[in-house]
Amino acid sequence: MRRHLLAALALLLGAPAAAAAPPAAAEPELDSVAKTLADPARQQAMARAAGAMAQVLLDLPLAPIIGPLAEAAGEDPRKVDRDATLRKMAPGAADAPRQIERHLPRAMGAMAGMSGAIAALLPQLREAAERMRDALPAERP
Template identity: 45%
Template sequence: MRKLVLTTLASTALLASAPAFAQDADTQEPLALEERESPFSDMAERMRDPENQRQMALMLRTMSEVLLDMPLAPLMNSLGEIAGEDAPKVDPDATLRSVAPQADRVPEAIEKNLPRALDTMGSMADAFEQMMPALEQMAERLKDAAPQAD
């Protein structure tokens, strides 16, 4: 049960933060790939920006603190409904912090480790952009080599 709850909470936090990198820093408008000459390098630059990293780390730390104090009973009931099973009985006052006291370390770990993870993701975005011409050539060759459906 603890693994399920931790996984769900981590996924929620990451999905909630994803739009921060999908917006243009100046206009806060969503980016369209076709509007950018180099969407990956732009994203990589934002991921490696120390101020963006600091803001993201603080935001995710705050979100994780809030998630640790959310009541678990409603979440477990919802997960039980989704699974089509009876939810395990959970104390209505139980929170993730009370069920898994070691989870108290998660917010600090997020704040400490997120900048390094964003640096890595930025490097991966740069590498992917460098690979794009080769990937496009490979796609063209595959399109030419694959049998055409009638």
């Protein structure tokens, strides 16, 4: 789950702009992403928002999802608890929002560091890609 959350955060915080940017503009875009991810105020705001979102998800009714899955598995969908929620089905999950709020700022800081490292490596990665392109045999029609 952590991996998916981090990927979603990267997308929300500007990675699409960096990915869509031409190669020469990629370094400034990555620098911007790194600064955004490293901003303590942004980290806290994202942590609170993600924690609140997790709270809401814990209480969403699951019967509309579980019923069809049960039926597809050959089980009687009428036996599905109509009041099922993630909080009821997995009581340990109730701690997830607090854990997200606690750990997300550190994860965002780590992502900021990775963005900076990638920006620093881009020239070498481009050079390696060019060498690989030159080393591969040409395609024949």
